[in-house]
Amino acid sequence: MLQVIRASLVSTLFFTALLGVAYPLAVTGIAGIAFPAQAGGSLVHGKDGQVIGSSLLAQGFAKPEYFHPRPSAAGANGYDASGSSGSNLGPTNPALIERIGGAAKDLRAENGGAAVPGDAVTTSGSGLDPDISPENARMQAARIAKARGMAPAAVEQIIAANAEGRWLGVFGQPRLNVLRANLALDAAGAVAHP
């Protein structure tokens, strides 16, 4: 019995040190050298070098001249990158039906009655979904073009240039990274903001 107690304690402590400390630290060390950008959270920097977000995470966009991400249930105001969450509302929950109905109405008003795809009115699993569907992007194209005084074709071009397809034609879904597309819009020059 004593041997069993000794073995339990020694193995727990030894493996905690090996698997819980040495292993993650080794990965951190190697990854920091081999893949510093990814290891640091795929951060995106602005002109002055300040961090403006992560290309993997949604952030709030509300101005008309930007692509808007999907609605978010993360944190009280959405897009909380320290409090990821879905809405966890069930499919027949009246609260979900009311929320989605309201969101669809708002989007139609905002985008001149364009058809609304499902991902534009639903919250994602994480609340930090960095992507929208290409249909969702096209729904917003006319609004963005108008707000920026850009030709609609130029916005369409940015959508086409930033859209990603399925991996190997099979895995995942077609999508558009909102932050990257918005930075491309700003880079295109035709910024209208005051």
Place this chain on the structure above:
Amino acid sequence: MNLPGWAEIALTLAITVAVAWPLGLYLARVWNGESTWLDAVLKPVERLVYAGCGVKPDKGQTWLSYALSFLAFSAASFVVLYLILRFQDLLPLNPQGFAGMTPHLAFNTAVSFVTNTNWQSYVPETTVSTFSQMAGLTSHNFLSAAAGIALAAVMARAFAANRANTLGDFWVDLTRISLYILLPISLVLALAFVGLGMPQTLLGHVDATTVEGGKQAIALFPVASQEAIKQLGTNGGGIFNANSAHPFENPNAITNLIEIVIMNALSLACVVAFGRTVLARREARAIVAVMVILVAAGASVIYAAESQVAPALYAAHTTPGANMEGKEVRFGAPSTAVWAATTTGASDGGVNGMHDSFMPLGGGMAMFLIQLGEIIPGGVGSGLYGMLVMALIAVFVAGLMVGRTPEYLGKKVESREIKLAMLSVLILPLAILGFTSVAAVLPVALKGLANPGAHGLSEILYAYSSATGNNGSAFAGLTANTPWWNTTLGIAMLLGRFAYAIPVLAIAGSLAAKPKLAATTGTFPTDGPLFIGLLIGVILIMGGLQFFPALALGPIVEHFQALQMVPKF
């Protein structure tokens, strides 16, 4: 539903089996103590552990002392983990300045990670310090998985043995599986994951000023190193609340594919290794077939369900498409469906979409896959021994039909084994239905529900199914961080792990002591389509009979409610 979607599901499962096969052959070498190409590096470490533990590696243990070692190790793990979580505020590497966990939360979490469940009653990014994530949770992701695989090795030795008393040594199995299987594979996977986009840093968080001038605090952890073992060891406990729906835990379609493959590969590899150890490759192939058929069926049902018109989207007149509430754009319905089936079939419990927001039949199928006993292919190791229990019951049923003492793999299956098998299997309805029925009428439990009506009952039923099955996924709207939920779910997890595994070890002891019989013309064949069909039948009847009445009050009634809502709008 579309062709790429179906192709994705089929290819994902095919790749999983293709990976599991060589992995299983290697696993057999490790648990049989044969030499491997890692010996040069790892042999000295192995010897060091044995010396420190006072273990004589060649001595062997009876089933009872094996079971005692397993229990003692789990108890020690629990105590160490409980203390780390309870007092994380006094420990190093707490850049977020988090307080220690409350006693009921620390109890629930420590039980959860020691039993390979990884149920999480808390929001990790606002509760668990970097040190607790690493030294506390990452290490138990390894150890609970290694303990599960050790028990599978015991079952393999029991069937291979001819009148033997010993079944290997728990400490040797634990050490070799951790060192030769889990650690090297995780190391490679973790580095690949960082390359594919996952963070791996001790920084804690970074403050960003967004393009529109808002503030965003980005929580960061050593994600990749935990993600690798989280999936490989069918653990499933996320570094983030949203688990593998969070872009940091699962940035793209490639990581998603790898994560799905590795969460089933090692469980299937246990079956392959079993076949090699027992010299029963054809029988192992039949078991793999049963697992793959059932998980493919589950994924298909969930994909079909999630492609239906959701009531809310129908009402809002959106363009036709999948139920995207709780799903990520990069995954959509097919990636989420095949993940949901593999994670619930495999006792992993990680999610890449929110099951609570699934269509009624999608969420119901996820729950049913857990209730089948976590055997398709189940948790690492636990899936194999759970499936072998079902196989014993299947040959027993076949034996009753023809009036002959049943045999499986050259071992006579007698009254003692069947009694022990039923003892294990009946833990599931006892804990799941027992706790659910109490919680359904207790105000203190009902306070935690996020959804009204039939869906609320589904949240309760899912929680106890997940805890007892050591799965860990949730209908996550349930607010479980209360004394009632933390305590009862903790008890359910303990029952599901230990009350299931101890009778299994007793079966192993009893089988090992029996003579190994040669097959005769009268032996019921256990390697062909007939047995595959019989085994699937036994699994579905056991699961169906026990849980169908409860499912009828939850997801099934909600399905008809949803059907009524769609034409109404």
